[in-house]
Amino acid sequence: MEWGLFAxxxxxxxAAATTGSMFMPGAWYRGLSKPTWTPKDWMFPVVWSILYVSSAYAASRVAPLEGSAYAMAFWAMQIAFNTLWTPVFFGLHRIKAAFFVMLGLWLSVxxxxxxxxxxxxxxxxxxVPYLAxxxxAGALNASVWARNPNEPAVAAE
Structure with missing residues (x-):
């Protein structure tokens, strides 16, 4: 493994994970109607930490390989959608828009x-675990959207 690439x-x-600390779930999220199968809050940072390390390691294995252009383009696209989802959902409270970002994330993953x-x-x-x-997360986003169809978004300033 090339440690520089991994780093x-x-x-x-x-950088993507930073949005999770900048846009915390907070009272707004706690007040939403969510399905009973919603993962516990503590699970999200644990799972994402594991997925991010796995993703970085996987990318560092593939990047130096011949013919990896499309693979790395997909990797770049998934980290972009990953970074975007949190501010859209937790920052702007745009549940529907976040669902469409999640579709982009799912397809790119x-x-x-x-x-x-x-x-x-x-x-x-x-x-594989990342896609799972x-x-x-996409099913949860869809369920929250269906259960809270009239939830107002944060007004633009």
Whole structure:
């Protein structure tokens, strides 16, 4: 493994994770109607930490490989959607818009997983839990949207 590449990808993941500390769930989220299967609050930072380290490691395995352009483009797209979702949902309280960001995240994670599998089976396998978690997160976002259809968004200033 190239430690420099791993560090770069881990820093990109850390930047994405920073939005989670900038836009905390807070009282607004606690007040929303959520399904009974909603994961406990403590699970989110634990799971995301594991997924970010796995994602960075997988990317560092694939980046130096011949023919990795599409795989790395998908990786860049998934980290961009990942970074965007938290401010849209928790910052702006735009549940519906966040769902569409989540669709982009799901598709880009799936694309990353498939293209990583084509180049390195370990890297592809490291994205399976990520896709599973994003599937749960997308279902949760959809359920919260359905249960709170009239929840007002934060007004633009």
């Amino acid at each position: 770069i990808f881990l820093l990109a993941c850390a 799936a694309g990353t997983m498939v293209t990583f599998f084509q180049l390195d089976w370990i890297a592809g396998a490291l994205f 978690w994003v599937t749960v």
